[in-house]
Amino acid sequence: MQPRLAPLRRVPLAAFALFYTIVSGGPFLWVAVMSLRTTAEIFKNPYGPPSPAHWEKFTDAWDKSNYHTYFWNSVVVVTIAVVLVTVIGAMAAHCLARYRFRGSRLVRFLILSGLVLPPQLLILALFQILLDIHLYNTLTGLIVVYVATHIAMTVYILEGFFAQIPQDLFDAAKMDGYSDLEIFWRITMPVGAPAIFTTVTLNFIILWNEFLFAVVLLTDDDKRTLPLGIMHFMGSHQLDVGMVATGLMIAIVPVLLIYGFFSETMIKGMTAGAVR
Amino acid sequence: MLRGISLPLCAAALGLAVVAAPLGGRAQADDVTLEVWSHEADQPAKVAFRELAARNVEKAHPGVKVKITWYEKNPMLAALKSALPAGKGPDAFYLEPGFVEYITAGYVIPLDDLIDWNNIEPWARKVWIHGGKTYGVPQEAYTNEIYYDKDALKKLGIELPASGQFTQAQFLDVVKKTKAAGMTPIAQGVGDRPFPGAYVVGEALLRKLGPDDYLRLFTGKLSFADPRVAEVLKWTKEVVDAGAYPKNFMTLKLGESHYYFYLKPGALMLPMGSWYTGRAFVPEDKGGQPANFPLGVMQFPAMDGGACNECKTSAVGASFVINAATKHKDLAAAFLNAMSTPEMGKMWIETIYLQTGIKADVKNFSGPHAAYFTELMERQKGAKYFIGAPQDLTTGECKDAFAQVLNSGFPGGLLSVDQAVQMMNKSCYKG
C-alpha cells in the first residue's frame, strides 16, 4: 500500500523530481555525449553536440586498447568476488544476528574494525601475504583480497538488517522442522532480500571501479581490469578526455542495464508481498 | 538439499586459493625474462624508443625476453612501493632523481661497474651520484624555458631582445600589456602537478641568488626572509597581481595548460620544461599544437642585481635503475646500456625533440621540427646550468610546503609576500 498524494501536492513533487533528474543525470548525459566526440572537439567546445558522432571510438577502445580483455577480467573478478562476499557475509551476519553466544561482541567488533583502516596502508601487508601464498599477479589473488576487504562492510549492513527480522518467523520455521541451514537459506535470505540487494549493488559498484588493489596486485597487461584500462587514457602526459568518456561508457552501460533490470524486479517482488 | 548448498560454497571459498594457484603461477621455462617497468605509456615516441632497445637486447642475447610493462607514474610508484619492500618488483625500472628514498632504503644498486659511462654526459651522471656511487642511468634531460607565441608578442608591439631575455621590469610590462589587450599572459595551471606554478618565481630566485645560495635556500640553509628572496617574491607578487595567471590556475591541469596556450583561448607565454614537445608535437586531433603555430622560446627574465642572470635550470627526468633484488643484474645492465648508445641518443633527439643525458652528436639536425630545436639550442648558448629542480631538491614537509605555497597559494594570489616567507621558513628553514 503506497501513500497517495492529492493532485495539487504533486506539482512541487514533479518539479523537484525534474530538478534532481537534471542534476544527477546531466553529468552522465554529458559524459555520454563526450564519449562520441574526440578530445580536440571537446576542448574546442565542452558542451557541444556529438556531430559527427564518432561511434568508431567504441570499437577502437574495445579492440585496439585491449578493452575486451580488461572487460572480461573485470566481469570474472567482480562477479566471483561479489557472490563469495555475499554468501560468506550473509552466513556470518545471520549467525551474529540470530544466535546468542559468548564472544559475539568480540567478533562483531573485529569485523567492524576492518572498516576503519585506510586501504592505502593495508596494501603493503596484503602484498606480502599474496606473495607468500603465490597469488601475487593473479586474478584469484585479487578476488581473495576483494572478498577479504569487503566482508566487514557486508556483514555490517546485513547484520543490522537481519537483526530486525521478527523472531516469530524463525520460531515458526523451527516448529515446521527446518534445520538451521534451511532457516538461513529459506527465511533469512529471502526476507533479508532488500539488504542483500543493497550489499550486492554496493559491492559490485565499488569493486567494478576499484583501482588501488588492482594496480598494485596485478602487473601483467592481460590481467588488468577495467579501471586500469580507463587509466590508460588518463595519462599524466595527455588527458584523452574523449577516450576516457568512451571507456567509462563501456564500463557503465552494462552495470546500468543490470541495475535497471534488477532494481525493477526487486521492487516489484517486494511490493507484491513476496517477502512475507 | 539445502544442506548441500552452503557447505560446498564454504569449501569452494577456502579451496579456491589452493586450486587456482597453479593456474596463476608464471610459466617457468629455461628462457630468461627480464622484467622492466616504465612510466610514460602515453608517449608513443618514448614507448618506441624503449621497446627498440628491448628488441636489441633480445637480438644480442638469444633466449632472453625483455618484457616492458607500461604504467602511468602514480600507479607505477604505488606498485613499486609495495613490491620493493617485499623483495619483489621488476629487474629494472623507471625512476627520477627526486626519488632519493629508493637509494637510501637500499632498493636500487650502484651502477658504476655495470654501465658504459662513456656514453653518458658527466653532468647528467652527477645527478645520480649519492655517497660516491651512481645509482641511475639518466635518459631524459630538460631545461626550463618560456615558450611564447611569436605573433601575439608582435601584435603587442613588443620586441624580444636579441639575448632572448627581458629584464624584470620589461617582463612585468609585457604581462601588463598582454592583460590589457585581453589575453592571458601566462597559461599556467597547478591542477595536477606540484611544480609548474613555481616556474617564474623559482627561475627568478636562481638568477637573483646564484646557484650556491639557491641550493642553500631549498636545502634549508638560507632563510626565505633574506632580502634578495623578499625582493624576488615582491616582484613575483606584482606579476601575479597584474593578472599574469588564468583564473582557473588552481585546477588547470598540465595537459590542459598546453591546450590553453596554443589553442583555446590562447595565451602569450607558457613556462615549461623543454619536455613541452612531448605534448605539443603530436597530431592536432590528439591535442597537439596547430601545425602553423608560431612557437618561440625565450629566457626567463633577468633580475635586477642578479648574481647569475645567465643561469638556468637543467634537470634530469626519466632515468632507469636496477632493483637490488634482481636475479639478472647483468642482463638488466645490458638493457640500460642498450638504451644509452650514441645511436639511441640520436634517435631520442630526432624522434622526441628533447635533450638527453646520453652523449649524442647531432649536428645536421633535420625533421619537421628542426627550426624549433635550433632555437632551443640557441637559448642554451652561454648558459650556466644549475642541475636540479626545487621539487627534486626538497623532501618531506618542505616539499609539501613548496607545492602548496610557492607552486600554488602564492602565484594563485592567496598569500602576501610575508605570509609566503613565513610559511616556507616554517617548513624548510633549518636555521
Added chain:
Amino acid sequence: MSGLSRRLRGILGNAAATDARAASLGLLLMFLAPALLFYAGFAVYPVLRTFYNSFHAIRPQGVVEFVGIGNFRSILFADPTFWKAVGNTALFTVIATLVDVFGGLLLALCLFARAPSAGLLRVIWFTPVLMSYVVVGVIWVWIYDYDWGLANAILHWIGLGAYEQSWLGHPSTALWSVMGAHIWKWLGFNMIVFLAALYALPGEVLGAAELDNCGWVAKLFYIIIPMLRATIVNLLVLSFIGKMMVFDLVWIMTGGGPLWSTETVSTYVYKRAFDWNTFDLGYPSAIAVLWFVIILAFIAIMTRLLRQRDRLEF
C-alpha cells in the same frame, strides 16, 4: 498513537524466548568460519602490522627502530597539518553524512510517493553512484572550472554573475565544492537503500495509518521514520565511516590544496606514506591507528545512542 503501536507490535512480533537463539559451537563455526578465515588471513594481519608500525620508525636501509609513543606525541602536539586535516575531515563528515542520509531519504520518499515515471527516475538518480571516483573527479573539476565550467555558466545565465568564482581555487570554497561532488555521488545510493526498506515495510502498517487518518507529514514522522530507524542508523554509520576516511575524490580534485584547505586525514596519511620521499610507514601508521580509535569510539557512541531507543520502543 497507542493503538497503532499495539498493532505494530502484533505485526512485528515480540522478542521470543531466548533459548531459540542458542547455538552449538559447531553450528556457529559453520556460519562464521568462512568469514573469519578470510578475515583473519587477509585483514587481521595487515591491521596488526599497521599497529606494529605505528610504534616504530623505519630508518634508511630498512632499519626498524622502536620509538614507543613518540609518533603519537608528535602527531598530537607538534603537527599543525594533522589538526588542520582533522578539522576539515570533521566538517566534511558531519555535513556530508547528514545531507547524504536525509537527502537520500527525501529522494526515496519522492519515488515512493509515486513521482511521475518513478521507475526511470530510480535509474537516472542512481547513475552518479555508478561512476568511479576518477571520472566523478574529472567531471566536477570541469563543472567548477572558472572559465568554461558549468557552475559559473549557470550563475551567469541566471544573473548571479557576481558570484562567479574559482570554486576549487580558493580556500574558502574548495572544501565545500569537493563536499558537493561527494554528496552528489552518494545520494543515490542512500536513496535506493531507503527505497528498498520502504517497500519492505509491512503494508498493513501504512494501511493502518491511513485508517487512523494520519496526514502525510505525521505519517512520515510517526511511522515511516521510526520504522526505518535501523536503516537510518546503518546508513549513518556507514556514511560516517566513509566520510571519516574520505580520500579518492579529494585526492583527484584538489590533492589537499589550495593551502591545505581540503587536506583530510586520509590524504595526509597517504602523503606522509608515499609522497614524502620515504619508506617510513611509522608516522602515517600512527595517524591511521589514532584515527581508527577515534572512529570506532564515535561508532560505539552512535550505535549505543540510536539503537538503545529502538529497543525501548518495542
